[in-house]
Amino acid sequence: MPNRRRAVAALTALAAAPLLTTTAEARSPEPGSSKARPPEAAGRRTPARARLIAADRVSERVLDLTIDSPALGREGHARVLLPTGYDRRPHHRWPVLYLLHGCCDPGPGWEAWTLNTDVEAITAGTPALIVSPEGGPVGFYSNWWNGGHYGPPAWETFHLAELRPLLERALRANGRRAIAGLSMGGFGALSYAARHPRLFRAAASFSGVIHTALDPTGVQGILTGQGADPTALWGDPAAQSALWDAHNPYALISRLPRGYPLYVACGNGTPGPLDPPDRPEDTLERGLGEMAQRYVRRARAHGLAFTAHLYGPGTHTWPYWERELTRALPLLTGPIA
Secondary structure, eight states: OOHHHHHHOOOOOOOSSEEEEHHHHHHHOTOOOOOGSSSTTTOOOOEOOOOOEEEEEEEESSEEEEEEETTTEEEEEEEOOOOOOOOOOTTOOEEEEEEHHHSHHHHHHHGGHHHOOOOOHTTTTTTTTEEEEEEEOTTTEEEEEEEEOOOBBBBIIIIIIIHHHHHHHSSSSEEEEEEEEEEEHHHHHHHHHHHTTTTTTTTESSSOOOOGHHHHHHHHHHHHHTTOOTTTTTTTTTTTTTHHTTTTTTTTTTSTTTTTTEEEEEOOOOOOTTSSSTOHHHHHHHHHHHHHHHHHHHHHHHTTTEEEEEEEOOOOSHHHHHHHHHHHHHHHHGOOO
């Protein structure tokens, strides 16, 4: 349709100029340890040069972005669900709900929510941009340590210092944001929320890896299983313990302001109502359920506006995450409306 072609051309032209950010924004300080901070985090103003190189309108609401990303050292991607009626309100600015994917998917992670759930129908009445950015097969929503050299992949920089201002310039995003994710994305949502409490007004985790110190060997096993160096992410769990803590959602709870809206959901690995009859016990979900229980106890003691749905029987599968997104949506969108 002509109006769609014009919209895509306008987006591409608007975002063609380099974005400007600061290294302080791009590299967040690690709480409690100056040694854990990347050496380049000096706060000087430098051009990031991230630019939108393609905006493909897949359907009325689905827009796929391709971004030339210095933080990744390659092209990065994001799928955006536009609000219903987006084209009819050309001057309106929209809040953003980031929806993060999990690890190890065989296909592009930024497509996972739309391919595996009915997220388009669930958010049809949500007046916000629903943004699912690429997070890598095992990116863990972090700027990788890489033996102390940092450099690509810098997922946190890509999401928060490159993609975020691009959405504001090219898609009319405003300054109100919430964040949610599943599994590795649940880790990302609660880690980002605590590391940047002024960026996000609410957060949710579905079957998230939200207490990494409880099972560092398991985290490293995920990396190894995808062919990555298990120490490249945050280093050795003992030698670089400050860096591990600086990304661990459980360790970062105290950084969230009291009254912060938070939703945490997880099963216990026993087959539940959304599983087939012959489904075996899910040991991964059982371990994540233990993480969730510890996180919930500490978060409640800290005084957060907490909703916990530790629903017992349930496995590490999409039907549960779709259900939990539906339940969490009012908590996530209320603070950004």
